[in-house]
Amino acid sequence: MQAFIYKLFSLKDGEFKLLALSCGFIFMLFSSYAILRPMRDALGLEGGQEELKWLFLATFVACILASLLLMWLSTKIKRRFYADCIFIFFALNLLIFYELMQIFKPHTAEFIWLSRVFYVWISVFNLFAFSSAWSLLTDVFSKEASTRLFGIISAGASLGSIAGASSVSILVANLGVANLVFLSIALLFIGIMLKNLILRELQHFENTESLERFNQVIGSKNPFVGFRLIIASKYLLALCAFILLLTSVSTFLYMEQARIIREIFPTREARIAAFANIDLIVQISALLIQIFLTAKIAKFFGITSLLSILGFVIALGFLTLSFTHPAFLPLAIVMSIRRVGEYALVKPGREMLFVPLDSDSKYKVKNFLDTVVYRGGDALSAQAESLLANIGILCVLLSGAMISFVWGLLGIFLGKTYEKAVDSK
Secondary structure, eight states, rough: OOOHHHHHTTTTTTTTHHHHHHHHHHHHHHHHHHHHHHHHHHHTTTOOGGGHHHHHHHHHHHHHHHHHHHHHHHTSSHHHHHHHHHHHHHHHHHHHHHHHHSSSSSTTTHHHHHHHHHHHHHHHHHHHHHHHHHHHHHHHSEEEEEEEEHHHHHHHHHHHHHHOOOOOHHHHHHHHHHHTHHHHHHHHHHHHHHHHHHHHHHHSOOGGGGGGGGGGGOOOSHHHHHHHHHHOHHHHHHHHHHHHHHHHHHHHHHHHHHHHHHHHHHHHHHHHHHHHHHHHHHHHHHHIIIIIHHHHHHHHOOOHHHHHHHHHHHHHHHHHHHTTOOEEEEEEEHHHHHHHHHIIHHHHHHTTTTTSSOIIIIIIEEEEEEEIIHHHHHHHHHHHHHHHHHHHHHHHHHHHHHHHHHHOOOHHHHHHHHHHHHTTT
């Protein structure tokens, strides 16, 4: 069986256990978040759909503060403990939210404010947790190995999301919303254990001296060096723009989905189950692509195809929606294609872009791009979507098509720049 897996995934000697641990690590993190995501999306509607744009803005501000804190933290602790600190901190926060959910009764003013804070907190948690996890994996795997294996590791993310979303659909009615938090915490701590097993396995997989980088503080002692690196690099500036366009496309579709979900499903439990079921369908589709197609696309067509195809497809999707609005099914299909494409193609491609960079770029710059820039794009595009929606939904959809097309073009630029950088080394 192991020989078949080696052949199927083009594994080299010693990579099987390291790949399995990495998939398990990502699986646990995404399972934990998949339990919390439907809760976040449903609780975000407690105060009304129009509040979402302000929640996005609050998330952006929270990401700036958290990013500055983590930039400082990265100059004080060893790289091997960086992710542990983040996961433990968020797990302790979850315990606080659980206690508050027991104290405040639903539909009260206090509960609505708690829902707002929880929405912002989860939106910060998922970005910092995932960014830190992928930063670690870009240190573990080489450029060549990342091309072969990141699609498979991303499949672990989809499996985790499937497990988390399906558990929510099954358990929310019996356990209640708050009790699901404990399951999320347990998965986070299992993820920490698997992360440490990855580093232990790396000791056998490579020369022991290569592990010294994990016993060092991350890069420069200057916590703000990431800003300087971004401004000085056309490559990183283009990646900033790529992320902003990605979030704009996602937000335009998300806001429309929120409007419809709120109208169709009247209760919080029904909305949680609906969001979880949508997540389940998306993750199963993404899983199949990640296992069987992502690595092959990257190998035969290059990273450029991973980064650009989705932008052009979603541009066509927005044009289709402009003719079918306000039907829900076409929107659900385009939304699903966008999310499947991001998880199966764009996400592995984005992580590959960081593999050849230095440690400052992998941690300080990457965390900043994945959190502050990402949520900044959410906040800006939510405000822009609201203004365009006042003009008309057709204006929103046509603008989304234009943004998606430019996003695809930028993906081509980044892919070609990455390939030139790799070839020159």
